[in-house]
Amino acid sequence: MTVRRLLALPLLGALLAGCGIRATEVPTDFGAAPSRVPCSLAGPDLATQSSRGVPVQVFLLCGASLVAVDRAVRVPEGTPDARRRVIVAQGLLDQLAASPSAAERAAGYTTYVPGALSVSGPGPKDPEEALRLGTPPSRLTSYALAQLVCTLSDSAAAEGDGSVILGGPDQGRLRRYECTDDVRDRPGTTQPPSSDIAGP
Numbered sequence: 678m679t680v681r682r683l684l685a686l687p688l689l690g691a692l693l694a695g696c697g698i699r700a701t702e703v704p705t706d707f708g709a710a711p712s713r714v715p716c717s718l719a720g721p722d723l724a725t726q727s728s729r730g731v732p733v734q735v736f737l738l739c740g741a742s743l744v745a746v747d748r749a750v751r752v753p754e755g756t757p758d759a760r761r762r763v764i765v766a767q768g769l770l771d772q773l774a775a776s777p778s779a780a781e782r783a784a785g786y787t788t789y790v791p792g793a794l795s796v797s798g799p800g801p802k803d804p805e806e807a808l809r810l811g812t813p814p815s816r817l818t819s820y821a822l823a824q825l826v827c828t829l830s831d832s833a834a835a836e837g838d839g840s841v842i843l844g845g846p847d848q849g850r851l852r853r854y855e856c857t858d859d860v861r862d863r864p865g866t867t868q869p870p871s872s873d874i875a876g877p
Contacts, residue, residue, distance in 0.1 A: 715785045716744055733765070735772045736827040736861070737786045738820055743827055743861045746781065748772045759798060759805070766796045766808050766834035773824055789820035800848055804874065806836050813845030814852070823864035827856035842874055850874075 730751035750768030773790035795811035
């Protein structure tokens, strides 16, 4: 009986080898699964956001694209519409310039909008929907301009047609900028389409 068992061991080993199984093989550890999908965030707490102000969205850069994230802007009750637009626009700029939260940074979000960027309403001869930035749009990076255009054009600070009229300080030339799919997908290489606004 002992001889039979000894003879059976090599045969069993050969069968296991033929099936691609090694008796002494150590399982391979491929590491833990990723804990977070890039550009993926937990759903916002709308009740909490509402308590902080008017719910809005801003576009941050994640990977090579612009992605909308939820924010809130405070607007005093009873603010006239013209003033309300400027307050919302300034609130959006402040949110864009602020550093993303720890969770957003971990998910890959960032921003290129410079700090202390101001915005004002239209000048005496400007269209009523125009917004004037403290820095001329032409001096912003392509990423920052794309963030601004896509955020403002999709907000209560604009007319709701997917575009926004922007200019620099004083009485510089105004241009109408549009946020398109190409701009959202490739903000580093695709400038927002724009056209001159004729003067009075």
